[in-house]
Amino acid sequence: MRLFQFVEDRIAEVVLKDGFEDLPFHELTEDGHVVKGVWLFNSPDAWQEKVAGADGDGGKVMLAVEIPDDALSGHEILMMDDEREIREFLVPAYLVNSFGRPKIADVELNWPGLLEDIYTDDIGEDPE
Structure with a gap:
């Protein structure tokens, strides 16, 4: 199965070089414990829905x-409000890394200040 993670460019550089690392998941278990792993989705579109508004510098x-x-058995995150079209997984980093380094699926360039001094209000308008 192809799984996706959306990260800042600096983090992507580290992951591509050294592999993923376990990070705390944003939800606690029912008994209040913190779980760690690599948060992955089965759809690249899931990041727009689940992590919308995540800010950061860079691309x-x-x-x-x-x-x-x-290999994903037992690592799927099941939540009551989830739509079943989008599946989430919290997988230990050692397991994810055992299948090789990730590939870059897409890039969104967003360098701070890149368009700061450029007038962009009329971009996309049809000149008559």
Whole structure:
């Protein structure tokens, strides 16, 4: 299965070089424990829905990694309000990294100040 993670460009550089690392998941378990892993989605569109509004400096990079379905057993995150079209996984970094380095699936350039001194209000307008 192809899984995706959307990260800032500096983080992508580290992941591409050294692999993923376990990070705390934003939701606690029912008994209040923090769980760690690599948060992945089965759809690149999921990041827009789940992580909308995530700010940061620099560009954004969509990383993709291939992991066999059977290796994901027991790592799927099931929440009551989830739509079943989008599946989430919290996978230990050692397991994700065992299937090789991720590939860059997409890049969104967003360097701070890049268009600061450029008038952009009329971009996309049809000149008559």
